[in-house]
Amino acid sequence: MYKWLDGTFPGTMKTTILKKLLLDQFILTPYCLTLFYTGMALMEGSEDTFEELRAKFLPTFIRSCAFWLPAQALNFMFIAPRFRIIYMGVCGMIWVNILCWIKRQSLSTETATTTVGECNVKA
Template sequence: MATRISMAVKALFKKYPMASNAVVYGTLITGAEFTQQTMTKKILVKDSEREQIDKGSLGRYAIMGTLIYPNILYIWYRWLDRRYVGTATKTIVKKLLLDQFVLTPPLLCAFFIIMSAMEGKADILEECRRKMVPTFQTSCMFWLPAQTLNFIFVPPVARVVYVGTCAFIWINILVWIKRQKY
């Protein structure tokens, strides 16, 4: 039974790679926001301070995680893997530097700006200005080791799912940063 399910999942990813990645990545990102809200609104507070889950926020993360990020990541990793083939140290270093210093800054800016726009903030750039540098610094500490493992051990077809799994952890960090007053 498990083998049949595994084969069916592989077939879906092969036949519909962007859609499959979008569903998995979106589920993980929305799940990370749900986890973060559960912790901050239900578990780490006194009974009298508990709040309802913010469904609007879950919807915003679902949009980012299903419609925006997985499509960019799918195209990016497909290009990166075709341009830099193999797992030689020099190749891995090139991929890491490109991923962290070319792709990550625009993705982080997009995160803060698009989320601010969906939240209806008057100045959609303000949060990005305040939080971009500390977020990028934190992302270097998290993503450089995670992506090293990705580029060495993960087959190209599984890159977006691997990144989505890591992103579940990363989004918990990012959501925490977003909630901070910098």
Template sequence: MAIAKIKHIFKKYPILANSVVYGTLYTGAEFSQQTYTKKIAPATGVPAPYDLTAMGRYGILGLGLYPQVYYFWYRWLDGKYVGTATLTIVKKMALDQFVLTPPLIASFYLFMSIMEQKQDVFEECRNKLLPTFMTSCVFWLPAQGINFLFIPPAARVVYVGSCAFIWVNVICWFKRQDYSKTKED
């Protein structure tokens, strides 16, 4: 009964349903990162309060940007490349990783920098885009292979949202790293 109701909601309101699930998982990843870095293993040894503003920024991207992009991207991708033949899966994986992923990673750093009101909104993107992208290849290529081979099209955004929970924990870690270039005097 509950599964039938959930399927009905996803069929009737696919963008909204996908946005809620994806946004919850995306924000939940930042919550899990903060739980670890602020409560379980704080750098100072003293637990710190949660940064709800930071969680809100993840919520904005997780609810308002990425699920809509993924929804229309997978509709297009599944319509253009139908089936589960090896070559079809490889094409989908290559397009997803090398066409969609770089702008999504760049938009993550740019939008976060804008929301954080940083002076140079491009600095973090310049410094972290390449290492983040290289790590994303290791994570997302196998995840997308599973997605395109076994996951039905209607469940793609939820599957990617579930993987994104893990991935956003990784990208949260990258976000907290200092990759700034130091000038030698």
């Protein structure tokens, strides 16, 4: 994708970077988040494959914008194309941990109770 973005929109002018950011965030991200939540629901055997997607898509997308827009702006402005794989790998590792944290959040607003050994711990 980045080779295509760089080939289609070469340079580091503000308008060029803005085009790259918008395409990356608003075309690719919704698709990836939909695949993530529905794929996880299918693998977990959920009764409603789209329940978590409906509940968490918007908050996840907002967090994605808060994380990826600045990260990608730095990427497109300052990172040489040959170093982007390393930079994006580090950013991706951070984002996957954020995504896992969001995924682990309960769908209900009630306080979850988890049993640890013989003790009940409020989460």
